[in-house]
Amino acid sequence: MLYAILNSGVGEDLDLDGQDDINYDHFVRVQKSFLGTGSAYDYANISDSIYYNPEELEVFVQLVQDGMPEVKQELDFIENTALGVDLFKEDGVFSSSNHYLYKFPASVSDLVPFQDLRKKFRISVVNNLTADTTFAETNIVRPMRLTQPRSTGGTSIIQWGEGYGFNIKIKASTNAKMYATLLRFNYIEQSKDGYLYDIAEGNPLPTTGIEYKFVEWTLSDVIANDNQLNASANPPAGSSINLLVSAGTFFEFIQTQISEQDISNPDFYRYPLNSVWMHSGEETGVISGMYHGCIDLNITAVNSELHTYLQANAPTTGLNQERPDYNNVLNGIGHVSSRSVLNMNNLRINQSTMDSISFGEITQNLNFACYKNINGIVIDFGFDCQED
Secondary structure, eight states: OEEEEEEOBBSSOTTOSSSOOBOOOOEEEEOOSOOOSSOHHHHTTOTTSSSOOGGGEEEEEEEEETTEEOOOEEOEEEEGGGSSSOOOOOOOSSOOOOOEEEEOOGGGOOOGGGOSTTEEEEEEEEETTTOOEEEEEEOOOOOBEEEESOSSSGGGEEOOBTTBEEEEEEEOOTTOOEEEEEEEEEEEEEEHHHHHHHHHHTOOSSOSSEEEEEEEEEOOOEEOOHHHHTOOSSOOGGGOEEEEEEHHHHHHHHHHHSOOOOTTSOSEEEEESSEEEEOTTSSTTOOSEEEEEEEEEEEEEEOHHHHHHHHHTSOOOSSOOOOOOOOOOBTSOEEEEEEEEEEEEEEEEOHHHHHHHHHSTTTGGGOBOEEEESSSEEEEOTHHHHTO
């Protein structure tokens, strides 16, 4: 079995460290697809019942241009102790040895310089005992770039309200067949007892009896047309992937996901995450006001192979529950493909958006805080917000 989903990263500097957020860590998993003809319980006592002995395998990657593989690049064998991530297996019937992975060497860890419409990556596994070779090929999704939102400045602020929506504009990425988008709304929930205690003790709100929560919203997938799929490194504006999340749709979503309260006697008091007052001039295009960094945006652009794999394994509501097998590995089973994953965390909503959540018609019974700047930040709830 051969598995690898290569993530090219992001073609811009989202974390503001002065460099594009390209991903240089690419892993391949190789394991046995069957145990043998004997009892599975007998194989449970064999330490390599899932994995091959690494000394018996040759795992390498090659660039492929015009159907011709180029120079072999041996992959590095990685055990759990050599990674910054946890690969420990849970206890079970079979051997509890740690997972094994193979990692792209530094010479090919930057996928971008090698990537164009003519070249692919071929990952091969040779069993030195049997001389069998298993391999699969994939193109690379060009690292995503956004036109909107941005990491800083006025276009980084989300405004939901009458006549305003959240526009997401993605430059078309070469080889990206589908774009999947997820929004997360982060908030703090405080118990009634915690709120009353903080008020009595003069503590900053919220301090006592709090729990960090979120709701996630998966937007409809966007399928690229041929022009977008084959976009150049600098695609024209007309080829962008555009999504619009309207105010009403967003407010209705969180209203269905968060329990409503009796505003006259609520059980919970709620606050958006990362609330801060900003002054004009701190960032270009940002005016003075209260902002709340409570929105996370995740976009994943996948190539045609991964899109087909996801479609083949998607749940079905029809009478026929059988799903077609999809396997792009030759002389083996598994899956090899590519994607570009973009994460923008702590995107800010402006105060008018927060006011709509606090005392707007759709979400007023969720009991979210409202904020006023009266010789300092004042936090109110319920009818005190609606009377402003």
